[in-house]
Amino acid sequence: MYQSNITITLRPSILDVQGKAVELGIHTLGMTGVKNVRIGKSIHMTVDAASEEEARRVTEEACKKLLANSVMEDFTYSITKL
Amino acid sequence: MSQSTLKFGVVVFPGSNCDHDAYHTVKHVMGHQADFLWHKEQDLKNSDVIILPGGFSYGDYLRTGAIARFSPIMKEVIAFAKNGGVVVGICNGFQILCESGLLPGVLLRNRSLLFSCKHVNLRVEHSESRYTNAMAAGDILSIPIAHGEGNYFAEPETIRVLEENGQVLFRYCDEFGAITDESNPNGSINNIAGIMNSTGTVMGMMPHPERACEPQLVSTDGKRFFESLINSFVLQSA
Numbered sequence: 001m002y003q004s005n006i007t008i009t010l011r012p013s014i015l016d017v018q019g020k021a022v023e024l025g026i027h028t029l030g031m032t033g034v035k036n037v038r039i040g041k042s043i044h045m046t047v048d049a050a051s052e053e054e055a056r057r058v059t060e061e062a063c064k065k066l067l068a069n070s071v072m073e074d075f076t077y078s079i080t081k082l
Numbered sequence: 083m084s085q086s087t088l089k090f091g092v093v094v095f096p097g098s099n100c101d102h103d104a105y106h107t108v109k110h111v112m113g114h115q116a117d118f119l120w121h122k123e124q125d126l127k128n129s130d131v132i133i134l135p136g137g138f139s140y141g142d143y144l145r146t147g148a149i150a151r152f153s154p155i156m157k158e159v160i161a162f163a164k165n166g167g168v169v170v171g172i173c174n175g176f177q178i179l180c181e182s183g184l185l186p187g188v189l190l191r192n193r194s195l196l197f198s199c200k201h202v203n204l205r206v207e208h209s210e211s212r213y214t215n216a217m218a219a220g221d222i223l224s225i226p227i228a229h230g231e232g233n234y235f236a237e238p239e240t241i242r243v244l245e246e247n248g249q250v251l252f253r254y255c256d257e258f259g260a261i262t263d264e265s266n267p268n269g270s271i272n273n274i275a276g277i278m279n280s281t282g283t284v285m286g287m288m289p290h291p292e293r294a295c296e297p298q299l300v301s302t303d304g305k306r307f308f309e310s311l312i313n314s315f316v317l318q319s320a
Contacts, residue, residue, distance in 0.1 A: 010190075014235065017269075020137050043143075066152070069145055069181065071188045072235060 006070045006077040008068045009040035043067055045061035046082065055079050088315055089115040091129030093175075094157065095150045096121065100136030100172065100290065106300055107292040108133070112308050120213030121153040126257055130315060131168045132159055134175030136228070138291060143284070146189060146231050147177035156182060169284045170311070173229055176276075176286030184284045185277060186244070189229075194268030197230040201300065204275050204289060205255035207248070211278060212314030213285050216306045222259050223252070223303035225289040227267055233271035233286035234277075241271055252276035254288060 010016045010059050016038050023037035045062075049055035069074040090108040094101045101118065107115040117127050127138040128134060139150035150156065156178070163169045165183050171179040206214055206221040217223075221286055236244070244250055253273040256265040266273045268288070276287030291304030 013194070014190065015269075017191055017195050065111055066148065069148070069188055071180075071237070072190060081230065 001082040002049055002052060002057045003049050003080045003082050004045050004055060004077055005080075006043040006045075006059065006062075006063060006067060006075055007040055008043065008073050008075045009038050010072055011074050014072055047079075052079055052081065086168075087114045087311060089128060089250045090131045090133055091119045091126050091151040092133045093104040093119045093155055094135075095137065095139035095153060095178075095266075096125055096254070098107045098135050098137035098174070100292065103290070104135045104172065105244075107151075107295050108308065111295045113307070114312065114314060119155055121150070121155045124154050126155075126158050126162055130161060130208045131170065131264070131311065134159070134169065134178050135170040135292075136175060137171030138172055139178065141204065142174075143233075145181065147181040147216055149175060150178045158279055161286050161289075163279075167280070167282055168311070168314075170213075171286035172290055172292065173227075173232075173282075173288055176288055177231065179286045181282060185279055185286050186240045187234055187277075189231050189288070190233040190235050190273045191231050192229070192233050192267070196236060197228075198232070198267050199226070199228040199265070201226045201294075202275075203255050203257055203259075203265065203288060204252040205259050205261065206252060207250050209264060210248065211282050211285075211310075213276075213278065213307060213310050215313050216310040219246070222255060222257070222261055223291075223306065225291055225293075225294045225304055226301075227289045229268070229288055232268040232270065233276045234268075234288075238260050238270065241280065244277055247273070247280060249277050249280065251272055251278055251285065 019037040047055040252275040278285040291307040294301040295306035
């Protein structure tokens, strides 16, 4: 069994309006040094797989087919053995 | 076609909320046949036109339209579309068509971050489509929008192809038909409000023409959309 932790964010070329709004909020609190706020999704799942390679393959397939939309999003993930 | 009326199939996903509006309009206002198609069905009931209605299919979880596209009925809708069938996606239906790859691009969060519910002006780009043949280029339609994620985005190359092929059917405009940033309610590239695929059979739009077909609903401009669509089929006189 493997733990798969996925992070999905809007591609850098896309204006993240939520991130901009949150950045403004942080600045309002006085933390004016905070820049480039990007909001994404964090998806955690366990994968019943025989090897790390298989867990990686399943995770990538799930990301490409459903979890992320490549027109607007990028994804990264980490796999750890449970 | 040896029939006097068209048969519309209105897909119902869990969370659809404009399915009855679409059904009412095509059946009671336009006078054609309509059937609801539950998302778990795998039969399009010989529909001539499939409508993917507005709403919040699957609660908009993950991304708008992302889960609906895997509903059993969508396998049939995709096969129907790939075979030249006519498919219309309105609002959430447009989002589902983009997620399923039947139309290019995606609908991002409105740049205002607000859910926007109001009448907008749409400029008709040309009348050379099955969706606009009862209109003229430059006509201005008053049609309501109701969405939080209608900000149309696609890669520059995709936009270039859409524009060059005349696949952009409607743009947000001001009351005089000018395409301005102020009249763009969501941040869509080039003020794009509605597009069709390269063969002109599949179309999607964020505004709701089905909610603008009767005088008591402020505008009847939406009827011209459905009239165009119905004109595009050769029907026997009743």
